[in-house]
Amino acid sequence: MDARTSAATVPADCPEVTGFLPWTDPRFRIDPYPYYARALAEAPIMRDDADGSFVLTRYEDLMHYGRLPSIRIAPEWKKAGAWRVLLDMALGHDEPGHTRLRRQTSKWFTPKRVREWAETTAGFTDRLLDGLGPDGLVDGSDLAVEVTHRTVCHVLDVPADDHDGVRRLMRQAMPILSARPAPRDFERAEEALDELRRRTAALIELKRANPGEGLLDSLLGAQDRGEMSAAEVLATTLFFYVVGHMDATYLICSGLHLFTREPELLDAFRAHPDRHEAFVAELARFDAPEPVVTRTTTEDLVIHGVHVPAGSSLRLMLGAANHDPAVFDNPDEFDFTRPPEQTRNLTFSFGSHGCQGRLLAEAEIRVVFERISARYSRVELTAEPDMRNTDASRHYYTLPLRLHS
Amino acid sequence: MNELIVLFGTESGNAELVADDISAALQEKGTAVRVADMEDYAVDDLGEADMVVLVVSTYGEGDLPDTAAPFHDALVEAKPDLSGVRFAAFGLGDSTYETYNLGVATLRATFTALGATQIGETGYHDADSGLNPSDVAVAWVSTVLAVATPS
Numbered sequence: 262m263d264a265r266t267s268a269a270t271v272p273a274d275c276p277e278v279t280g281f282l283p284w285t286d287p288r289f290r291i292d293p294y295p296y297y298a299r300a301l302a303e304a305p306i307m308r309d310d311a312d313g314s315f316v317l318t319r320y321e322d323l324m325h326y327g328r329l330p331s332i333r334i335a336p337e338w339k340k341a342g343a344w345r346v347l348l349d350m351a352l353g354h355d356e357p358g359h360t361r362l363r364r365q366t367s368k369w370f371t372p373k374r375v376r377e378w379a380e381t382t383a384g385f386t387d388r389l390l391d392g393l394g395p396d397g398l399v400d401g402s403d404l405a406v407e408v409t410h411r412t413v414c415h416v417l418d419v420p421a422d423d424h425d426g427v428r429r430l431m432r433q434a435m436p437i438l439s440a441r442p443a444p445r446d447f448e449r450a451e452e453a454l455d456e457l458r459r460r461t462a463a464l465i466e467l468k469r470a471n472p473g474e475g476l477l478d479s480l481l482g483a484q485d486r487g488e489m490s491a492a493e494v495l496a497t498t499l500f501f502y503v504v505g506h507m508d509a510t511y512l513i514c515s516g517l518h519l520f521t522r523e524p525e526l527l528d529a530f531r532a533h534p535d536r537h538e539a540f541v542a543e544l545a546r547f548d549a550p551e552p553v554v555t556r557t558t559t560e561d562l563v564i565h566g567v568h569v570p571a572g573s574s575l576r577l578m579l580g581a582a583n584h585d586p587a588v589f590d591n592p593d594e595f596d597f598t599r600p601p602e603q604t605r606n607l608t609f610s611f612g613s614h615g616c617q618g619r620l621l622a623e624a625e626i627r628v629v630f631e632r633i634s635a636r637y638s639r640v641e642l643t644a645e646p647d648m649r650n651t652d653a654s655r656h657y658y659t660l661p662l663r664l665h666s
Numbered sequence: 667m668n669e670l671i672v673l674f675g676t677e678s679g680n681a682e683l684v685a686d687d688i689s690a691a692l693q694e695k696g697t698a699v700r701v702a703d704m705e706d707y708a709v710d711d712l713g714e715a716d717m718v719v720l721v722v723s724t725y726g727e728g729d730l731p732d733t734a735a736p737f738h739d740a741l742v743e744a745k746p747d748l749s750g751v752r753f754a755a756f757g758l759g760d761s762t763y764e765t766y767n768l769g770v771a772t773l774r775a776t777f778t779a780l781g782a783t784q785i786g787e788t789g790y791h792d793a794d795s796g797l798n799p800s801d802v803a804v805a806w807v808s809t810v811l812a813v814a815t816p817s
Contacts, residue, residue: 324762330727356726364732371679373686601796613726 275567278307278316282578282652284440290650293552294593297581305565309440314555314574317564318581320588320607326564327556327577328612334359336557337574342437342447343454349496352614359613362493365483366501369416369476370617379624382412386632393664398643401660405513406506409625413505416621417498418475419464424506430457431507432649432656438551439651440576461499476501501618509622511550512541513629514646514657519544519595521642521662526595531634539604540597541626546606547595552580553653554610579607639665670697671715675704675722675734675769680799681758684791685721687800688756688807697811704737709746717785717814718751719807722773723758728765730772741776749781754810756789756803766792786810 281300283289289296300307300318307316317323326332338345338353347353351362368374385408393399407424414421434453437446468477477498483489489497520527530540554577562569569575583606584592590603609616616622633640640662647658670692674685682703689699700715704722712718725731730738755777757770767790774788789806791799 328763360726367678367732371676372683373679602794604796605794 274565275306275308275315276304278309281307282316284652290652291648293580293652294584297578297584298586298593300578301581301585306567306569308567309576311441312574314440314576315564315567315569316576316578318578318585320582320585322564323577323579323582323607324611326562326575327554329562331558331560332556332575333559334556334614337555342442343434343450344437346454346458346496347500349490349492350500351497351617352500353496356613362489362497363617365480365489366476366497366617369479370619370621372620375620375624378412378416378621379628381415382408382625382628383632385411386629390632390636390664397637397664397666399662399664401514401517401662402510402646402657405510405517405629408629409509409513409622410506412621412625413501413618416475416505417464417477417501418473419468419477419502427457427460427503428506428510431503432658434503435507435654435656436651438653440553440653457499457503458495461495461502464502465495465498505618508550509618509625511655511657512544512548512622512626514660515548515550516541516544516626516630517633517640517662518642518646518657518660520640523595524639527634527640529597530630536597537627537631538623539599540630541623542604542606543595543597543599544626545608545623546583546589546604548655549580549583549606549608550655551608551653552655553578554614579610582607633664637664637666641665669715670699670717670719672699672701672719672721673704673707673737674701675720675731675737675773677723677725677731677733681721681723681731684756684758684799684803685719688719688721688803691804692807692811703733705733707737709737709740709744712746712748713750716752718753718782719810720753720755720770720773720777721758721803722756722769724763724765724767724769728768730769734769734773738773738776741780745780747781748777751777751782752785752814753777753782754785754789754807754814756791756806758791758793758799760793762794786813 281304282296297318305319305322309316317326333355335348335353335355338347351359354362389404389407406428410424410427411421430453434450436442437450468481472478480489480494480497484491484494556575558569558571558573558575560571586592609619643663644661646660649656649658672685672689674681676682685701689701692699722734723731755770755774757767759767770788774784778784786809789803791802
C-alpha cells in the first residue's frame, strides 16, 4: 500500500509510531518497556509512515482486532522475504488451509505428549550438567540451545548433531522481521533459509531411508496418503526444526539472568513446586522473545476513531500488551504470585495461530530450571551477557554463568 | 453404578487431559471409569455405560474440535435411540470469544434430541479465568455425581 495515501486518510490523532517506538534506537531495542508504557498510555493507535502500517499496543485491542475473522496472515508472510517459505505450512495459511495443516502436527504437542517430551529434556539437561567442570562455568545460552534443539529433534525423530549451526543460521534469518530491516538482512535471510532448506531436505531423505516413529514420519505418512504436498512437508519440518530452540532458549536465558540478579527467586522457585508453571508463565509475560506479530486487514476498520483502510498491515505489539496496566498490576515487575486472571500473556501469540509448541516450550523452560535448582544453590553472572535485539526478535548471544553447588 | 465412560473430543489435547484427570479423581473414590476419545468410539456403543461424561472444547467459529466432529456427524447420521442414556457435559472454552463453549452446547443438544437425559448442570472451564481446567472439572464432576447417585 502507498504510505502517502494512508497518511492522507488518517486524522491527526494518530501519531507517527517512531515518536513512541523508535524501532532502530539501541535503547529501545534493549529495553522497550518504558517506550511501550508511554504508547499504551498516550497513543492507542499509531501509524508508520515508512510502510503505511498501523501499530496497536493495548491487550484488549490485540485480542479484538487480532482475532477478527476478516484479518489475514498469509499476505504478511508473502512480504517477509525468505520467510515466505512459511506459506507452505500452517502459520502461513488462513482458513481452511490453516486447520488442515495444523491438524497434521497437533497430536504431537498435546499436554500428554509434552509430559513425555519433558522427560527427555530433563535427561538432556542432566547429561549436560554432569559434564560441567568443578568450576561450574557454563554459557546459559549454549546450554539452553542444546537441550531445546535436542528435544525438538527427538520429537521429529531426526539427528540433533548441529545445534550451533542451526542457531547461527537463525540469527542470520531473524533480523528481516524487524519493522526496519536493512537491505542486507534480506540477502542474509535468503542465504540462511537456502541452507536450512538444504538441511531439511537432507533430513527428509535420511528419514525416507531410515523410517521411525517421529513427527517427521507422521508427516511423510500424510504425504504418502495424499494429505500433504512435498512442499508442505518440507516447510512444516523446517519450521519445527529451526524454531524449536529459539524462543525457548531466550526465555531460559531470561530466567537464568533473572536468577543472577535476584538470587532469592531461585530459592523461591525451589521452595514452591506448585508454582513452577506460574513462574514460567510470568517469565513469558515479563519479556517476550518475539514482541510483535503482523496481520493484514481485508475490510475498512475504525480503531479509536482512526480509519484503517482494507489492505493495511497491523503491527500487534504482544510485548506491550503483556505490560498493559489495564490488565496487569505493576506490569513492569516480575511477580509469579499474580492472581489467576493476571496470568494470561500474549507471548505465544493468540487466536487460531497461537504457538503450537507453547506447551513444549513452557515444559522445557520449567524442566531446565528444575534441574538447575535441584543441583545448584546459586547462579552467578561471570560477565555481561551479549544481547542482540531488534524490535521484533530478542536474542542472548552469550550468557556466561557460574553454577554454585 | 456399573461403569462410567468419559468421552472427550479435542483439538489441542486439553480435553483429553481433563478427561484423564476426571477419571483419576473418580477412580480414587472407587468408581469404575473408562476414558475414550470420541474419534475411537462407536455411537452404537453409547447404551452400554450407566453414564457418559462428555468433555469437549470449541474450535474455529464455534465448531466442534477435530476428534468430536466425526462422532457428532455419526450421531446425526445414525440417530441412535439414546433414551436409556444418562449424560453429563463439560465444555472447555474462552469467554473472550463470542462462540464461547458452542461446542459443548451442540453436543448436548444432539444428545438430548436423541432422548438422552442430562444429569446436573453443564460444567464450563473458561481459559480467560486463568484457572486450571482439571481443577474446575474435578470439582464439577463430584457435584454432578452427587445428583446422579442420591444416597
